[in-house]
Amino acid sequence: MFVRGREVKFNLIGSRPFSPPDLYWFAFSGALIVLSLVVLFTMGINLGIEFKGGYLLKVQLERPADVExxxxxxxxYSDQGLDETIVQTGESDSGPxxxxxxxxxxxxxxxxxxxxxxxxxxxARYGIEEVLQEEQVGSEWGREVSTxxxxxxxxxxVVILIYITLRLEFKMAVTAIxxxxxxxxxxxxxYSLTGRQVTPVTVIAFLTILGYSLYDxxxxxxxxxxxTNLMSRAGKISYADIVNESVNQTLMRSIGTTLxxxxxxxxILIFGGDTLKDFAFALFxxxxxxxxxxxxIASPLLAIWKEREPRYAAVREKMEARGAKEAILITSPKAVAVTAGAGKAKEAALPEEKDADAVETAVEERKEKAKPAAKPASKPAAPQAQRKKTTTRGPSGGKKKKKKKKR
Structure with a gap:
């Protein structure tokens, strides 16, 4: 990603399966999942009346009511479970x-x-002017809604799995799910650890969560x-490195949209009412x-799964072999000279591995250079005047004179 015009890269995906930093992410998520399972099995979920049945009463009062x-x-009336009642106060055009x-x-x-x-x-305490809403929801209806x-x-x-498979690929769809x-x-x-009640508003928050998670x-x-389509053709970069590069390219966008x-x-979580706070907390x-x-989570899992494919496993082996060879050459300077000399001897001994036309041309040039320069046959020296005559006079008997242009 770029920060104020400077490119910044982080090593967010491990080069090997379950190696740092992947190990740290998986350990943190594993601890949270274990905590969540323990809470769900011991404390359970505090379902609202819409899911386990209940009674809703909304009244208009003469004087504002105190929640406590x-x-x-x-x-x-705790023997009837009314100590778990959700109490909310508000204002309308007609009063509290x-x-x-x-x-x-x-x-x-x-x-x-x-x-x-x-x-x-x-x-008796606040004066009920009018009953605005009175609803009763049975437990059977709540179970039906939950089912x-x-x-x-x-x-x-299932629909999301099919869509991502068609749009991208099956392994990406599975890791996204x-x-x-x-x-x-x-x-x-x-959410269950905080003891907050699950209402239809909370369910809307959870559905919104699914959309945001899939979007990112x-x-x-x-x-x-x-x-992958741009970098993997050369066969010089592993799939984990491609994923790491992609995550870095989209990191600033993910941080910006999330914030x-x-x-x-x-x-809303700070200044909202009780119902809105439950919604905002789940959404947060x-x-x-x-x-x-x-x-x-999704990106490291995809890299681990794809690295097992023969195509990317072969790339990984080549990269490791190349890295081991470079390490040997760096640590042993003499081996560099020996390797270079062996390479030159091999090239001289096996010219047939080169292009046939290039070899033939090189051989011809060497032959031409090897031949001694042929000296011209000696002729009797001609008199100076005769030699001058034959060399200075042309067919017209001398140099041509320049004609003056008439003005």
Missing amino acids: EVRGILAA VLNLRMPYIEDSQARKDTIDAVTGEID KALIALGVFL IALIHDTLITVGI TIVVFDRVEEN TTLLPIIT LGVFMGAYSSIF
């Missing part, structure tokens, strides 16, 4: 608004009595494909992990 006071009212997202109560009579008691206490979401995710992965799973798993694990990966892979995307997300994790995986 409302949570205190709901804590008295209170939103309650309560867990689903299976017993219909207990559900009715509990909700009536909660609304009665809220009305359809998983099916949609599977179809999405691996990076995508890597991003999603770590993001879900860290395809940008890098497209440059790898382009450089410009994260800045507004950080703003996903965008960051998408940029990271496209450079440090």
Whole structure:
């Protein structure tokens, strides 16, 4: 990449499989994946009422409600799970608004009595002018939504796999999907570690994460494909070096797009409401992990896989043999002279390996040079006057006189 007109290159892809710096990237990602799996199996995911069922109540109040006071009212019904209720306050054109997202109560009579008691206490403290929204979502509906979401995710992965295979190649498609799973798993694990609730807004954030992760990966892979067509024909550069060059060429672009995307997300994360903060937090994790995986996970995995192909394995062997030969010549100066002398002797002893026409021409030139210069036959010396006469006079009896031009 270029920084203020100067080219800067980093060694981001290891020259050998699972060698530094690839080893560092894989170790860091492996630690995050293990942490995410432990959190998911021990703590689980805090699903919202849209997925596990619940009760939504939105009311307009006479006086603004205090969130902590409302949570205190709901804590008295912890036996029904209302201590996990999401409390949100806001303003509308008509006055203050209170939103309650309560867990689903299976017993219909207990559900009715509990909700009536909660609304009665809220009305007594803040005054309920109007019930704006009241929805009840059963647990069966939530499970159905979750199943359809998983099916949609599977179809999405298959379609992406087919598209990248047709556009680039199969190995790039597989490594892009691996990076995508890597991003999603770590993001879900860290999100679950914070105890935040998963809502439809959070699902939208996760879908956006998938798009950003694939975008960064395809940008890098497209440059790898382009450089492969340009550089690999000579057979003097390994596939890992091509990938490293491609990553360096797109590094500044990846950093720029990632930073410009994260800045507004950080703003929402700091100044937004509770629902927007959950959305921004998931989006922040996903965008960051998408940029990271496209450079440090997908690209090294592609290089390791492609280096196993016979074509690039042969290039790697040639490069290693050439490097070993150069190392020997540098460490042994005498070997340089011996090798050079042997090369000259071989060229003199085997002229037939050269072009036939060039050899024949060289032989003829040597023969011509080897012949002694032939001396002209001696003739009797002619008189000086006669010699002068024969040499100075032409057929017209002398030199021609220049005619004067008439003016």
